[in-house]
Amino acid sequence: MEINTITQEELETLLRYTECSQHIIICTHKSPDGDALGASLAWLEFLSNRGKTADIIIPDAYPDFLQWLPNSEKIIRYDKHKERAETLMCGADLIFCLDFNAFGRVDEMEQTLRDSPAKKIMIDHHMDPVMDTVLTVSRPEMSSTCELVFRIMHQSGDFGKMTPKCAACIYCGMMTDTGGFTYNSNNPEIYFIISELLTKGINKDKIYRNVFNNYSSWAIRLRGYIMCQKLNVLNGYNASYFSISRQTMKDFHFIKGDAEGLVNEPLKIKGMKLSVSLREDDRRDNLVWLSLRSVDNFPCNEMAAEFFNGGGHLNASGGRLECSLEEAEETVRKAIMHYADRLR
Numbered sequence: 001m002e003i004n005t006i007t008q009e010e011l012e013t014l015l016r017y018t019e020c021s022q023h024i025i026i027c028t029h030k031s032p033d034g035d036a037l038g039a040s041l042a043w044l045e046f047l048s049n050r051g052k053t054a055d056i057i058i059p060d061a062y063p064d065f066l067q068w069l070p071n072s073e074k075i076i077r078y079d080k081h082k083e084r085a086e087t088l089m090c091g092a093d094l095i096f097c098l099d100f101n102a103f104g105r106v107d108e109m110e111q112t113l114r115d116s117p118a119k120k121i122m123i124d125h126h127m128d129p130v131m132d133t134v135l136t137v138s139r140p141e142m143s144s145t146c147e148l149v150f151r152i153m154h155q156s157g158d159f160g161k162m163t164p165k166c167a168a169c170i171y172c173g174m175m176t177d178t179g180g181f182t183y184n185s186n187n188p189e190i191y192f193i194i195s196e197l198l199t200k201g202i203n204k205d206k207i208y209r210n211v212f213n214n215y216s217s218w219a220i221r222l223r224g225y226i227m228c229q230k231l232n233v234l235n236g237y238n239a240s241y242f243s244i245s246r247q248t249m250k251d252f253h254f255i256k257g258d259a260e261g262l263v264n265e266p267l268k269i270k271g272m273k274l275s276v277s278l279r280e281d282d283r284r285d286n287l288v289w290l291s292l293r294s295v296d297n298f299p300c301n302e303m304a305a306e307f308f309n310g311g312g313h314l315n316a317s318g319g320r321l322e323c324s325l326e327e328a329e330e331t332v333r334k335a336i337m338h339y340a341d342r343l344r
């Protein structure tokens with residue numbers, strides 16, 4: 001199976017910048033998910049294969065269910081170690097930007113990333129990349145950045161020496177970005193890659209459990225409560241939304257990741273085409289985070305861009321609104337009405 005995806009020229013450019021850089025950083029988007037972290041950790045191995053060390057810097061916390069990722073203890077959080085992260089970014093000569101397509105996606109870290117004199121290389125699978133880089137490897141047709149990273153490593157001749165730890169990181173990202181291979185995952189090459197990863201001795205069943213069956217009892221109760229008490233189903237529109245308020249988060253001892261994937265749950269309702277979740281920021285007033293999921297060809301990224309200052313993929317997108325939760329819910333209803341024809 002042909003899995004090469006980057007051009008010879010892209011590969012040469014990538015290797016040339018890597019070769020001549022001494023202070024390399026890998027960074028990824030805010031609220032990093034399995035793909036963002038898996039790709040970053042795998043990329044560390046790519047660099048180490050070339051005799052390079054690097055620091056991984058991420059904007060903020062990542063969920064409990066990703067703490068098992070090998071080498072995750074090396075990751076530096078910008079929100080916790082701002083000074084150190086800024087010094088590193090300032091002194092870097094090369095920054096790999098993984099799994100994001102615009103500077104704004106690193107949130108609080110944006111200015112530091114922009115101001116860094118380092119050359120930037122983007123490796124990503126989101127549409128419409130808009131960053132100033134020396135090399136943009138953008139492949140929206142890939143199911144995950146991890147899939148793209150695997151292909152690049154393979155193409156570079158590194159598959160033979162790929163460690164089981166690296167294989168596990170790549171598998172994790174491929175699995176999480178496709179909801180356990182339930183969406184965006186019809187490309188047969190994905191399963192060729194998985195079979196290659198399995199030859200490295202990864203335990204894919206355990207990785208699944210680590211990620212998806214790792215809730216605290218509080219998180220399970222929160223999810224039940226939200227589905228029972230907070231779900232609004234707009235039957236005539238094949239759409240639904242729910243909100244998680246700061247008070248609810250307090251009541252259920254919320255920690256990062258507790259609501260992960262919950263936005264997919266309403267899509268299990270027969271005929272449902274769109275699900276929207278709203279979450280109040282845990283600290284800032286008048287800041288609401290939105291996640292959208294859709295099925296078939298309903299473009300939830302267009303809705304996110306038009307109504308929620310966001311974007312993303314056709315079937316998975318997100319955004320933010322600077323208003324109260326009630327006002328945000330009103331905007332969600334408006335958005336659904338606006339798209340009524342395409343939802344019915």
Ligand code: 5GP
Nearest residue numbers: 291292309310311312313316317318319320
């Ligand atoms: P999630 O709901 O998991 O936070 O995000 C779903 C998808 O939407 C992810 O692929 C993510 O990259 C994208 N996304 C989330 N928030 C934003 C945003 O504010 N802007 C853009 N362009 N994409 C977003």
Ligand code: MN
Nearest residue numbers: 035099145177
């Ligand atoms: Mn991704």
